Amino acid sequence: MRIFDPHIHMTSRTTDDYEAMYAAGVRALVEPAFWLGQPRTSPASFFDYFDSLLGWEPFRAAQHGIAHHCTIALNPKEANDPRCTPVLDALPRYLVKDSVVAVGEIGYDSMTPAEDTALAAQLQLASDHGLPALVHTPHRDKAAGLKRTLDVLRESDLPPDRVVLDHLNETTVGDATDSGCWLGFSIYPDTKMDPERMVRILRVHGTERVLVNSAADWGRSDPLKTLHVGEAMIAAGFSDDDVDQVLWRNPVAFYGQSGRLSLDIADPGALHEGNSILRGGE
Numbered sequence: 001m002r003i004f005d006p007h008i009h010m011t012s013r014t015t016d017d018y019e020a021m022y023a024a025g026v027r028a029l030v031e032p033a034f035w036l037g038q039p040r041t042s043p044a045s046f047f048d049y050f051d052s053l054l055g056w057e058p059f060r061a062a063q064h065g066i067a068h069h070c071t072i073a074l075n076p077k078e079a080n081d082p083r084c085t086p087v088l089d090a091l092p093r094y095l096v097k098d099s100v101v102a103v104g105e106i107g108y109d110s111m112t113p114a115e116d117t118a119l120a121a122q123l124q125l126a127s128d129h130g131l132p133a134l135v136h137t138p139h140r141d142k143a144a145g146l147k148r149t150l151d152v153l154r155e156s157d158l159p160p161d162r163v164v165l166d167h168l169n170e171t172t173v174g175d176a177t178d179s180g181c182w183l184g185f186s187i188y189p190d191t192k193m194d195p196e197r198m199v200r201i202l203r204v205h206g207t208e209r210v211l212v213n214s215a216a217d218w219g220r221s222d223p224l225k226t227l228h229v230g231e232a233m234i235a236a237g238f239s240d241d242d243v244d245q246v247l248w249r250n251p252v253a254f255y256g257q258s259g260r261l262s263l264d265i266a267d268p269g270a271l272h273e274g275n276s277i278l279r280g281g282e
């Protein structure tokens with residue numbers, strides 16, 4: 001099984017995770033820019049984070065045989081903090097970088113006017129840069145959040161086939177399918193979607209335009225949830241080709257729209273800007 005995790009926050013994961021992911025068949029991933037769990041207090045804090053998503057983290061992933069790309073954005077939660085919103089003006093210089101394959105995560109958290117502004121501005125940036133967009137749907141009040149998201153999308157210049165709506169579940173998959181967007185599902189250990197529920201959705205909606213991710217971060221999560229979905233699909237009678245479509249070809253097709261996906265892992269060498277993953281620089 002070859003696996004592309006289209007949404008995982010490796011910055012908050014360990015080397016053991018990278019090794020386990022490689023052993024499970026993960027050969028590529030996309031790390032979306034998001035919230036750190038505590039508020040950032042200035043744009044400079046974002047810039048160091050973005051630089052890490054563009055430099056150190058791809059270097060670390062390559063040490064473990066995994067191709068790393070990222071998405072860059074001001075996340076919905078911090079779109080409400082006036083200390084952070086100047087980041088919007090700096091995004092264009094990051095969105096031209098080779099390994100940035102989408103604008104994201106954008107979308108709604110609490111559905112405030114500040115989030116409206118940031119979402120519309122960043123959909124425009126995606127359109128201007130020829131990039132797809134990774135749109136997070138809210139974890140609370142999901143149906144209303146999706147409806148408002150789709151209203152803003154319809155007013156934007158970005159066509160629906162360049163958008164993935166993420167964190168979907170049984171209550172939102174119907175409207176998301178009708179929108180023409182790609183469908184993203186985050187599989188968590190004990191809340192929201194699990195592999196069996198994912199398989200039931202695949203039975204009803206098919207495997208077209210579906211992306212399955214672990215969304216693993218600093219919270220309770222599991223970077224092998226993509227593998228578990230593949231195993232549950234096989235157990236439920238899906239073919240190896242169906243699994244390959246969902247876990248590999250669909251994310252390649254979606255992020256490939258950026259024209260920047262590069263799945264060959266060049267030998268990263270032992271040093272990144274003079275630093276190695278070995279403490280003490282062996």
Ligand SMILES: [Zn+2]
Pocket residue numbers: 007009032034105215
């Ligand atoms: Zn995320």
